[in-house]
Amino acid sequence: xxxxxxxxxxxxxxxxxxxxxxxxxxxxxxxxxxxxxxxxxxxxxxxxxxxxxxxxxxxxxxxxxxxxxxxxxxxxxxxxxxxxxxxxxxxxxxxxxxxxxxxxxxxxxxxxxxxxxxxxxxxxxxxxxxxxxxxxxxxxxxxxxxxxxxxxxxxxxxxxxxxxxxxxxxxxxxxxxxxxxxxxxxxxxxxxxxxxxxxxxxxxxxxxxxxxxxxxxxxxxxxxxxxxxxxxxxxxxxxxxxxxxxxxxxxxxxxxxxxxxxxxxxxxxxxxxxxxxxxxxxxxxxxxxxxxxxxxxxxxxxxxxxxxxxxxxxxxxxxxxxxxxxxxxxxxxxxxxxxxxxxxxxxxxxxxxxxxxxxxxxxxxxxxxxxxxxxxxxxxxxxxxxxxxxxxxxxxxxxxxxxxxxxxxxxxxxxxxxxxxxxxxxxxxxxxxxx
Ligand SMILES: [Fe+2]
Ligand SMILES: [Fe+2]
Numbered sequence: 001x002x003x004x005x006x007x008x009x010x011x012x013x014x015x016x017x018x019x020x021x022x023x024x025x026x027x028x029x030x031x032x033x034x035x036x037x038x039x040x041x042x043x044x045x046x047x048x049x050x051x052x053x054x055x056x057x058x059x060x061x062x063x064x065x066x067x068x069x070x071x072x073x074x075x076x077x078x079x080x081x082x083x084x085x086x087x088x089x090x091x092x093x094x095x096x097x098x099x100x101x102x103x104x105x106x107x108x109x110x111x112x113x114x115x116x117x118x119x120x121x122x123x124x125x126x127x128x129x130x131x132x133x134x135x136x137x138x139x140x141x142x143x144x145x146x147x148x149x150x151x152x153x154x155x156x157x158x159x160x161x162x163x164x165x166x167x168x169x170x171x172x173x174x175x176x177x178x179x180x181x182x183x184x185x186x187x188x189x190x191x192x193x194x195x196x197x198x199x200x201x202x203x204x205x206x207x208x209x210x211x212x213x214x215x216x217x218x219x220x221x222x223x224x225x226x227x228x229x230x231x232x233x234x235x236x237x238x239x240x241x242x243x244x245x246x247x248x249x250x251x252x253x254x255x256x257x258x259x260x261x262x263x264x265x266x267x268x269x270x271x272x273x274x275x276x277x278x279x280x281x282x283x284x285x286x287x288x289x290x291x292x293x294x295x296x297x298x299x300x301x302x303x304x305x306x307x308x309x310x311x312x313x314x315x316x317x318x319x320x321x322x323x324x325x326x327x328x329x330x331x332x333x334x335x336x337x338x339x340x341x342x343x344x345x346x347x348x349x350x351x352x353x354x355x356x357x358x359x360x361x362x363x364x365x366x367x368x369x370x371x372x373x374x375x376x377x378x379x380x381x382x383x384x385x386x387x388x389x390x391x392x393x394x395x396x397x398x399x400x401x402x403x404x405x406x407x408x409x410x411x412x413x414x415x416x417x418x419x420x421x422x423x424x425x426x427x428x429x430x431x432x433x434x435x
Contacts, residue, residue, distance in 0.1 A: 032061060032062050033059060033060065033061050033062070033076070034059070034060050034062060034074070034176070034177075034178075034179065034180035035057070035058070035059050035060075035176065036057075036058050036059075036060070036174060036175065036176045036177060036178045037055070037056065037057050037058075037174070037175050037176065038054075038055070038056040038057075038149050038172050038173060038174040038175070039053075039054070039055055039056075039172050039173050040052070040053070040054040040055075040056065040082075040149060040151070040170050040171065040172025040173075041053060041054075041170055041171060041172060042054060042082065042151075042153075042168045042169060042170025042171075042172075043168065043169055043170065044084060044090075044166055044167065044168040045166070045167055045168075046164050046165055046166035046167050047124075047128055047162065047164045047166050048085075048124060048128060050084040050085045050088075051084070051085055052082040052083060052084050052085075052090070052168065052170065053082065053083045054080055054081060054082035054083070054090075054170070054172070055080065055081055055082075056078065056079070056080045056149075056172075057078065057079050057080075058076060058077065058078035058079075058096055058178060059076040059077055059078075060074035060075065060076040060096070060178055060179060060180070061074055061075055061076050062074040062179060062180055063075075072099065072100050072179040072180055073097075073098070073099040073100075073179065074097065074098070074099075074178070074179050074180070075095065075096070075097035076095070076096060076097075077093070077094070077095060077096075078092075078093070078094060078095070078096045078115060078117070079091075079092070079093045080092040080093075082168075084121070084124075087124065088121060088122045088123065088124050089121070089122045090119060090120070090121045090122075090155070091119065091120050091121075092115075092117055092118065092119040092120075092135040092153075092155075093117050093118060094115055094116050094117010094118060094135055095115075095116055095117060096113050096114065096115045096116075096139075096178075097113070097114055098111060098112045098113035098114055098139075098178070098179070099111065099112060099179065100177075100179050110140065110141070110142055111140065111141045111147075111177060111178055111179055112138070112139075112140050113138070113139045113140070113141070113178050114136075114137070114138050115135060115136065115137035115138070115139065115153070116134075116135065116136055117134075117135040118132065118133075118134070118135060119132065119133050119134070119135035119155045120132040120133075121133075121155065121166070128162075129160060131157050131159055131160055132157075132158055132159050133155045133156050133157045133158045133159070133165075133166075134155070134156040134158060135153065135154075135155055136153065136154050136156070137151060137152065137153035137154070138151065138152055138153075139151040139178075141174050141177060141178060144176075144177040146173060146174070146175060147173070147174040147177060148171065148172075148173065148174070149170075149171060149172040149173065149174045150170075150171050151168075151169070151170050151171070151172075152167070152168070152169055153167070153168040153170075154166065154167050154168070155168075188233055188234060188237050188268075188271075188316075188320060188321055188324040188351060188354075189236075189237040189240045189241065189264075189268075189316045189317065189320060189321055189354065190233070190236055190237070190240065190316060190320065191236035191237070191239055191240045191292060191295070192240065192295065192312065192316075193295040194295065194296075194298060198236065198292065199229075199232045199233060199236055200232050200235045200236050200289045200290050200291065200292045201232075201289070201290050202228055202231070202232055202287055202288065202289045202290065203287070203288055203289075203290055204285045204286065204287055205285075205286040205287070205288060206285070206286050207284060207285060207286070208280050208281065208283075208284055208285055208286045209281075209284065210281065210282065210283070210284030211281050211282075212337075215282075215401060216397075216398070218396065218397060219396075219397030219398050219401050219402065220282055220283075221283075222395045222396045222397045222402070223282050223395060223397065223401075223402060223405045223407065224279050224282035224283035224287075225279075225395075226395045226407055227275050227276075227278045227279035227282060227405075227406075228275075228276070228279040228283070228287055228289075230275040230279075231272055231275035231276040231279055231287070231288075231289050232289045234268055234271040234272040234275050234289075235268075235272040235276075235289035235290070235291060235292075236289075236292065237264075237265075237268040237271070238265055238268045238269060238272065238291060239291070239292050239293060239294040239295070240294070240316070241261050241262070241264045241265035241268060242262075242265055242294040243294040243295055243297075244261045244309070244312075244361070245258050245261035245262045245265065246294065246297065247297065247299070247305055247309060248261060248309070248361070248364075250297065250302075250305065251302055251305050251306060251309070251368070252302075253361075253364055254364075257357075257360060257361065257364060260357050260360070261357065261361075264350075264353070264354050264357055267350040267353075267354070270346065270350075271343075271346070271347055271350065272289060274339075274342070274343040274346065274347075275343065276288050276289060277339065278339055278340060278343060278405075278406075281339070282405070303369060303372060306365045306368055306369035306372075306373050307365075307369060307372055307373050307376050309361060309365050310361075310362055310365035310366065310369060310373045310376060310377050311376055311377065311380055313358045313359070313361040313362040313365065314358070314362055314377055314380055314381070314424075314428065315380070315386070316358065317354060317355055317357060317358015317359065317361060317362070318355055318358045318359055318362065318424045318427075318428065319386065319420060319421065319424055321351045321352075321354040321355040321358060322351075322352075322355035322358070322420045322423075322424055323416060323417050323420040323421075324347070324351040324354075324355075325347075325348050325349075325351035325352040325354075325355055326416035326417075326419060326420050327408060327413055327416045327417075328344045328345075328347040328348035328351060329348045329416075330408055330412050330413075330416050331344050331403075331406045331407065331408050332344040332345055332348060332406070334403035334404070334406075334408075335403065335404060335405065335406045336404040337404055337405050337406070340404075340405050340406040341406075343406070344406050359427070359431070362377065362428075362431065363431060363435075365377075366431065366432070366435040367435065374432060374435055377428070377432065378432055381425055381428045381429060381432065385421050386421075394407070394408075394409055394410040394413075395407040
């Protein structure tokens with residue numbers, strides 16, 4: 001019995017770890033529903049001039065983002081309660097929907113949100129009894145995650161006299177942006193499927209000897225998690241390159257381009273193994289991401305394939321893999337662990353080549369795809385900068401140790417992204433002009 005339970009404990013622990021790790025997840029917008037709340041001051045006029053103090057709660061179901069549009073859109077219910085002149089209350093419930101209209105990297109700087117619903121004002125006096133009506137409104141939120149709300153609302157009476165609409169202007173504070181905070185991941189070449197970007201699951205295969213001994217528990221766990229995420233992202237690049245090679249071949253691309261996509265697939269296999277080995281040694285568990293199949297071919301025709309491949313080359317190759325190379329180079333400068341240094345040196349070299357392959361695929365699609373590709377790529381290049389990878393948030397832990405193990409401080413990761421974006425946009429515009 002005791003030997004049985006001795007054997008069972010690690011097995012159960014491994015199962016538990018595996019269960020925790022094994023759900024493939026969408027790498028961007030982990031949450032598809034987001035919540036937001038606001039406090040406001042307002043002035044109402046029409047029936048009676050009234051000073052209001054209000055609260056507002058809203059839930060929002062976020063829509064899938066589209067290419068070239070880094071803004072989130074969403075729709076959901078809202079509820080409001082406002083105290084008018086400390087003598088009456090106005091309540092509203094309904095549906096709100098809108099979008100981010102300006103985004104500066106991962107900070108939402110402006111959103112616009114419309115409201116439609118039902119409203120009820122409680123009784124002021126005998127002349128102004130309680131009245132229900134139609135609620136319409138528009139709110140713009142500036143800044144995030146604590147934002148400034150500016151709003152205009154109207155209540156159009158549906159019951160009893162007087163039929164005088166009430167208008168309200170106000171401002172307030174909003175906690176959490178209405179359309180969520182962005183965590184878009186562009187870490188190397190992501191695996192894009194019909195359902196969005198997918199991060200392969202990971203499994204724990206059994207205990208391993210943890211090393212090195214000097215790390216405290218929390219830092220070790222954070223580092224293991226970060227390297228496991230990298231292993232999963234690298235593993236997602238394998239089927240992504242397989243699909244790229246297949247789609248290039250189907251579009252009639254030169255054999256050299258198809259061959260380079262297959263060679264890159266081989267690089268991603270090595271990156272996956274290296275990152276998983278580092279994660280395993282830190283975790284004290286043999287951890288491995290699970291290989292997923294390539295997504296099914298889904299382009300309507302060759303033209304659609306060229307547009308999609310051009311946009312993916314830009315986002316995932318020129319930007320994503322370019323930034324991955326820039327981050328690896330910077331991480332290498334601060335890393336001291338031998339295994340980590342070897343992995344980072346290899347990743348920095350290979351990802352720079354993958355970015356270069358991205359540029360070649362882009363040039364091929366521009367040459368073959370004509371105006372449609374030029375316009376799509378032009379829109380992506382001249383639009384607002386995409387957010388830097390959100391899942392590369394700084395790893396918690398003692399900074400000297402996290403850097404020794406190849407994790408960059410957030411500011412450095414962001415500046416690597418900035419640098420990549422600026423250079424890629426300049427080179428991209430040149431390429432477009434030449435095309
Ligand atoms: Fe890679
Ligand atoms: Fe890559």
